[in-house]
Amino acid sequence: MLYRSFFPRDLYADMDRLQREMQQALDLSPNIRGLARGFPALNIGGTAKSVEIYAFAPGIDPASLEVQIEKGVLTVAGERKDDEMAEKAAVHINERYAGRFRRVVALPDDVDANACEAQYRDGVLHISIPRSESAQPRRIAIH
């Protein structure tokens, strides 16, 4: 086994996990961009009034996050530090992402980039971009 001693792992749980991950990869991401996952993971949704983007980036100083909108393209970039290590420490499991990251999303045409709001809470960066006034549905009065 790869991981030894302090956390002996349950073989069935491992097989279960493998099966679940394959299932999730097939089920939940029928995506033109393929199955590759980056860091941070992104969830994107929208309402009639706004576009909502959630970036799952735990353990980051919000001040070090760079969020940029340029020509209708949103970029989220930053760096995640590796764990502090004591001297003579041994790493048994290392699955968490560390290093620089950058993700880019093309926004729809009808958003108002100037009114974008971003907040970081519980390790999730939530970016909310309102759709521009002119794109809102309007009722036209008939005289």
Added chain:
Amino acid sequence: MADNTLATQTRTTQSDTDAARAEAALLPPVDVIEDAGGITLYADLPGVPKDKLNLHIEADRLTIDADIALDMPEGMQPSHAEVGLVRYHRAFTLSKELDTEKVGAEFSNGVLKLRIPKAEHAQPRRIEVRAA
């Protein structure tokens, strides 16, 4: 008859475990680092507020259970989801050298840091060698 009962019982247990496993949950990524004094475990649980995090130690089993709570505007339609579930779950078996009475936990910005010290008797000791 006795055989029958036993068979039924086995089946019930089997379906119970299946049901528990079927409840889909995300597997949070972790780092586990061991130094002379104990073990440090970091787990990424983005989107989990403090009150939705559940840590459980029973005998030698450590279980992490957490629910994601995001504030979404009303009527939001998801268009792309890489995090497709709202629950994290992961369990570990702890070895006997670890002192489960003295576990320290910190949780901030979606990262859980658990410190589990080694029991006194498992601490490394330097043995003096005396010249005879």
